[in-house]
Amino acid sequence: MHVNRGSxxxxxxxxxxxxxxxxxxxxxxxxxxxxxxxxxxxxxxCRQHGAVAQVDPxxxxxVAIPEHGAYTGAFMDFGDEEDxxxxxxxxxxxxxxxxxxxxxxxxxxxxxxxxxxxxLNVIWxxxxxxxxxxxxxDKPYEEDHGPDKFSLTEILAGKWDAYIDKWADAARDFxxxxxxxxxxxxxxxxxxWSGAYYGGAQWDPESKNWKGPETxxxxxxxxxxxxxxxxxxxxxxxxxxxxxxxxxxxWNCAAAYYPGxxxxxxxxxxxxxxxxxxxxxxxxxxxVDWPYEEMCRLDPHKPVMIAEWATGEFPLASAPPGAxxxxxxxxxxxxxxxxxxxxxxxxxxxxxxxxxxxxxxxxLRVNSSVESLQAYRQGVAHPDWLGDxxxxxxxx
Numbered sequence: 287m288h289v290n291r292g293s294x295x296x297x298x299x300x301x302x303x304x305x306x307x308x309x310x311x312x313x314x315x316x317x318x319x320x321x322x323x324x325x326x327x328x329x330x331x332c333r334q335h336g337a338v339a340q341v342d343p344x345x346x347x348x349v350a351i352p353e354h355g356a357y358t359g360a361f362m363d364f365g366d367e368e369d370x371x372x373x374x375x376x377x378x379x380x381x382x383x384x385x386x387x388x389x390x391x392x393x394x395x396x397x398x399x400x401x402x403x404x405x406l407n408v409i410w411x412x413x414x415x416x417x418x419x420x421x422x423x424d425k426p427y428e429e430d431h432g433p434d435k436f437s438l439t440e441i442l443a444g445k446w447d448a449y450i451d452k453w454a455d456a457a458r459d460f461x462x463x464x465x466x467x468x469x470x471x472x473x474x475x476x477x478x479w480s481g482a483y484y485g486g487a488q489w490d491p492e493s494k495n496w497k498g499p500e501t502x503x504x505x506x507x508x509x510x511x512x513x514x515x516x517x518x519x520x521x522x523x524x525x526x527x528x529x530x531x532x533x534x535x536x537w538n539c540a541a542a543y544y545p546g547x548x549x550x551x552x553x554x555x556x557x558x559x560x561x562x563x564x565x566x567x568x569x570x571x572x573x574v575d576w577p578y579e580e581m582c583r584l585d586p587h588k589p590v591m592i593a594e595w596a597t598g599e600f601p602l603a604s605a606p607p608g609a610x611x612x613x614x615x616x617x618x619x620x621x622x623x624x625x626x627x628x629x630x631x632x633x634x635x636x637x638x639x640x641x642x643x644x645x646x647x648x649x650l651r652v653n654s655s656v657e658s659l660q661a662y663r664q665g666v667a668h669p670d671w672l673g674d675x676x677x678x679x680x681x682x
Contacts, residue, residue, distance in 0.1 A: 341678065342679070343410075343413070343677060345679065345680075346681070346682055347463065347677045347678060348677070348678050348680055349463045349522075349675050349676065352631055352672055355670040355672045356623065356624055356630055356632050356672065357388035357389050357632040357671075357673075358385060358387060358388055358632070359387045359388050359390055359414070359632060359633070359634040360379060360390065360634055360637050361391035361392070361594070361635070362376060362379045363651070364393075367395055367427065369392050369405060371392050371402075371404075371408055371409065373412065376390060376409070376412055376414075379637065383663055383666060384663045385666045385671070386413070386673035386674060387414055388632070388673055388674060389414060389415050389416075389465070389634055390412075391416075391417045391636075392405050392417075392418060393418065393421060394418050394420050395421050395424075395427060396449070397425040397427065397436070399449060401456030402418070403460055406418070406464060407460075410462045414675070415675055416464045417465040417466075417593070418464060418465070418466050419467050420453075420466050420467065420468050421470060421477070422437075422441060422468075423477065423478060423479075424436055429476045430475065433478045433484075438484060438502060441505050441508060442501075442504060442508055454513040454516035455516050457513065457518040458516055458519075462520060463520055464521055464522070465521070465522045465523075465524050465552060466513075466523055466524070467525075467593070468506055468509050469505070470526045470554075470556075470593075471526065471528040472502045472543055473531040473540065474531070479502060480498075481496070481499045481501065481537075481538060481543065482533065484497060484501035485497025487535065487538075495542055498538075502543050503542075503543055503545045506525075506543075507549055522552060523549060523550055523551050524550070524552035524553070524593065525544060525549075525553055526554030526556070526591075527543065527554070527555060527577075529556060529557050529558075529573055529577035530577060540581060541580075550584075550585065550588060553584060553588045553591070554590075554591045554593035555577050555591070555593060556593060557577075558594070558595065558597065559573070559596070559598070559612075559615055560597050560598050560600065561597075561598050561648050562598070562646075562648060567597055567612075567615060569610055569615070569618065574592075574623075578627050578629075578630070589629060589632070590627070591633070592623055592630060592634065593634055594634060594636045595633060595636065596636040596638070596650040597612055597615050597650065599658060600649075612655065612657075613655070614661070616661040616662050617661045617664070617665055619665075620633075620661075620665030620668070624668070624670045624671065633671075635652060635662070637650065637651050638650050638651065639654070
């Protein structure tokens with residue numbers, strides 16, 4: 287999702303990390319029939335002494351976490367509501383980057399009041415797993431404002447139970463593996479489910495947590511509990527924050543929002559470089575090192591996903607002095623994600639372009655230049671970047 291996230295200084299991360307940890311310690315707080323046949327022949331179910339067991343993707347399966355390497359995937363500019371998923375768009379992207387995408391991202395905004403079954407079928411039949419941002423957001427989907435009719439308090443009061451149950455039933459009936467994110471990037475102020483709009487730093491002595499994060503945490507648990515109660519066991523849940531909190535304050539740390547490991551299967555991070563012409567383009571370590579460590583401390587075993595990553599391409603004349611250019615930034619990301627951070631098991635590129643109010647464009651697409659596309663193609667060609675899902679059969 288493109289938003290103006292602000293640019294907190296990575297150099298202050300140690301202070302925020304230590305103070306956040308101290309505060310929380312004190313007060314514990316997912317093509318055609320041919321493609322389906324191809325999937326069943328090519329996807330790995332399990333390995334024993336080099337033997338590969340074939341798995342029927344139409345049967346009860348789960349997607350395994352890679353022991354070695356990581357899944358590659360993308361959001362492919364599926365329109366303003368992020369839900370205009372077509373096979374043509376997917377195939378064009380994959381031909382462009384030279385690799386099948388294991389995970390494909392799209393959104394399901396609550397303002398649509400439906401379950402995107404057609405989108406998910408396109409993705410799964412293409413032998414990819416859908417990842418859905420299930421966002422409690424009302425039309426016209428404007429950023430940087432407070433709660434709308436899908437507020438966390440209304441959700442907790444039961445007002446949207448019928449919709450949640452209907453969505454959960456449809457997810458259960460879809461029946462294939464999928465990842466769902468409820469309330470992406472809650473630690474920023476650009477979305478209406480931000481903790482900043484629900485009391486922010488006000489201390490709640492009863493929950494021993496800050497009121498803003500605690501309200502989000504309670505709503506997250508409430509939604510997951512209702513969906514699970516409808517039998518949608520094919521869903522894996524991802525807790526997905528922005529890499530750095532905004533505002534950059536102790537109460538806004540990931541630990542304060544974390545709903546607990548019983549409610550989380552993946553730990554997700556958004557990692558953006560330069561989104562606007564006047565911004566810097568920080569290097570990958572300064573964007574990832576501390577946020578990765580912060581997420582890993584939430585649970586010692588959960589896999590980590592770079593659930594959104596991208597940077598823009600701007601005229602050289604507008605680039606701040608010393609800025610890393612996009613091809614080098616992409617190359618660096620695709621190297622370090624797989625070598626420097628062992629718990630990263632997926633990275634999904636945010637392939638999008640939009641026009642800004644001043645008439646300029648923010649072009650995050652992988653093909654914003656020949657050089658950027660070449661860097662991406664070369665990077666994802668490494669065998670550690672897995673374009674095919676590893677499936678494991680489940681008991682019938």
